[in-house]
Amino acid sequence: WERRFGRGETGLLQRLHDAVAHSGRVDREDLRTIAEEFRCPVAAVTGAAGFYADFAGAHGTRHVRICVGTSCFVSAGDHTAPLAEAALGVAPGRISADGSVSLAGAYCLGYCYASPTALDGHTPITGPDLGERLLSAEHPAAAPAVPYHVASRDAVVLAGLTEAERSWQVWPRVVTDGSPAAVRAEVALAGLRGRGGAEFPVVDKWQAAANGRSPRFVVANGDEGDPGSFCDRLLMESDPDRVLEGLALAGFATGASRGVVFVRSEYPVALARMQAAVEAARAAGHLGRGVHGSSFDFDVDVVQGAGSYVAGEETALLHALQGLRGSVRPRPPYPTESGLIGHPTAVNNVETLAAVPWVLRHGGTSYAELGNRIETGTKLVCLSQRFRHPGVYEVEFGVPLRYIVETLGGGLKPGYRLRALQVGGPLGGFLSPDDLDVPLLATALAEAGVALGHGSLVAIDDQITARELLRHVWSFAAAESCGACTPCRVGTRRGRELAARFPTSSEQILAQHEKLLDVMSTGSLCAFGRGVPAAVRSLLRVYRDELTSGDA
Ligand code: SF4
Structure with missing residues (x-):
């Protein structure tokens, strides 16, 4: 593991990031050096470098990413990129002649509740005065925190924000007195399904991985690329311990001794918080050899993505983790049979893993009482900037979309009329305002011709043609x-x-x-x-x- 993933292929993306940070670009010498270091052909490194947006073109001393995702498109039309270009004096995809500034477009930076948005280095800038604030290069007003609301009968995913439900309470008991089969049984009782869009039963994935040969791996997918969705960013930034505890429980349930958290590079704060949480968890004895005196070893790496929407698909994500182009491959074999370095790997979305500690603490039956009989529990839904009350709402499966849009979201801001609702990001689809009585259930939404995806709801107003x-x-x-x-x-x-x-x-x-x-x-x-x-x-x-x- 250490050779392949410590300084090995997982580290390859990071080495490319390092090259860009050092000299603003990946040059031929970098490609040769990295290929030697990783003992792979220069063509392989060149292929990877050419795939990801973060390594395309040169970065200036000041590198600005401007969001061209759907909420920013709705709030400012196609004007954000020209606005940034006018403010910075450089076109998207270009660097200024003196190398001081560069500009790149990005499909969603995860601030859809406060569009339009740019990332100036690691500093988010939001709001209608984006152009002026880019021009000043000083950003006194911090980007607003994600508004978060619990609308279900019980707080599940983010319950860890309260003292009573703080993280790492379940883990010591489970790892010392529990069994992998018992953890899987509880998750089966809960009926927990993947929240990334596929809605696959979590226990089936874990059982399949547990049936495979060692070593096994578990991966938290934090590559939240759906424009309109920002709930994974909220989880990783506000409650990284809960995500890690869920990942550790997944590792125990599958017999994996190693976990990886993959965080998209558009989320620099989430990346730093996940890294800090891993360090703290090691220091507290939650991770490492013989966790809490048990015979179970478990440790976690945090890996930064490099700007690719498709790398959120699990086979593409596994390629990215191994320093390859983030292309999708046909299945089977599924990652649970052949994942990282050909070994069984369970990939779960961040939101899915964040629910697991609650399930183990309160019992699968309690979790299954929330939501619908088939689609149990709660879902985080993200409401975009055009809503009167944008933000992340935790709701039970089965609530009508109309309740979310009109009661929780409060309808649209004054002066705008809802013309369409985009559900589930670019692969989800659009509903007419007349069709909002459909319940928030993947099955019902599919019958209505859209997909739930990762739960984003982007309001399209009547000024967008x-x-x-x-x-x-x-x-x-x-x-x-x-x-x-x-x-x-x-x-x-x-x-x-x-x-x-x-x-x-x-x-x-x-x-x-x-x-x-x-x-x-x-x-x-x-x-x-x-x-x-x-x-x-x-x-x-x-x-x-x-x-x-x-x-x-
Ligand atoms: Fe790639 Fe084909 Fe998937 Fe498109 S459909 S993202 S080209 S694998």
Whole structure:
């Protein structure tokens, strides 16, 4: 482990980050040095460096990332990048002649409740006066903290914020007196399912990993890339111990002695807090050899991502952890059979893991009493800036979307009217305001033609045109396709071209667009290429009149 992941392939992304931090770019000498260090071909390092946004182009002394995600798009149209360009005097993707400043676009920085947003180095800047604040280079007002509200009968995921539910209470008892089978049984009783979007039963994943050969690994997926979603950032920043305790319990349940927390580079504060939490947990004896006097060894690495949406998919994430291009690979074999260095690996979303300590403390039956009979427990939903009360809300599964939008969110800010609700990010889809009586359940939402995804709800107001929105969706898809399969790699670019032809009444263009959606949804390798067409179809449903009448 130490050779492969300590200074090994997990460390390769970090070495590329170090090169950028040192000289502002990854140059040929860096590629050669890193390849020698990691005993791999220069081509492999070049391939990885060329894949991730963080290593593309040169970084200035001051490197600014401007958010082009959906909430920022809604709050400022396509004006954020030109605004930043005007303020900094450098175009997106470029560096100034003297190397003092560079600008890059990023699909979501996780401040969707306070859009528009930029990251100036590690400093978030939010709000409508973004341009002026970038211009001043001094940012006296800190970005507002994530508003968090518990709307369920019982606090589950973030219960650790209270003294009674503080973290690391369950772990010592479980690791000394419990058994992996008992932990799995409790999680099975809870009916806990993955919160990253796939809704896969957690216990099935853990059992499959536990059945495999040693060594085994567990991974906390903190690569929250869905534009509109910021609940994982909240968890990692405000309660990193709870995430770690959940990961340790997952390690115990699967017999894994090593865990990894993968945090996207767009979340520098979350990264630092997770690293600090690991150090503190080691010092407190929660991690290490013979944890709490037991025979169980467990330790955790925190790894920084490098700017790729698709790297949040579990097979792509495992590639990223091994210093490879973050491309998706076909399954089977599943990561629970062949994951990190070919060994069984259970990858769970941060929000999923954060619920596990509560399940072990209060019992799976108590957890299953929350929510719906099939989709148990609570879900964090993220409401975007256009809502009167944006923020993260913890709600039970099954509550109507209309309750979340109108009662919790308070509807839209004065002066705006809801035209569509984007559910579950770019792969989720759009609902009309008339269709909000659907309950917050993955099954019910799927019947309504959208996917729950990671629980983001982005309000689209009536000042955004259907044409702009369609272009935004296709542009995101073209920018973030990993390129591993042709239907998605070529299809997303073709979709972006066709979107420029809308609105249209041309039967030919509409037929071409429909054919493209068919090819992508049937021929793409992963949920990205299959999800984009479903989301575009939902957009066409909600905005049919605007998109199919008249011509661009
Ligand atoms: Fe990559 Fe798109 Fe194919 Fe998924 S569908 S593997 S994101 S190219």
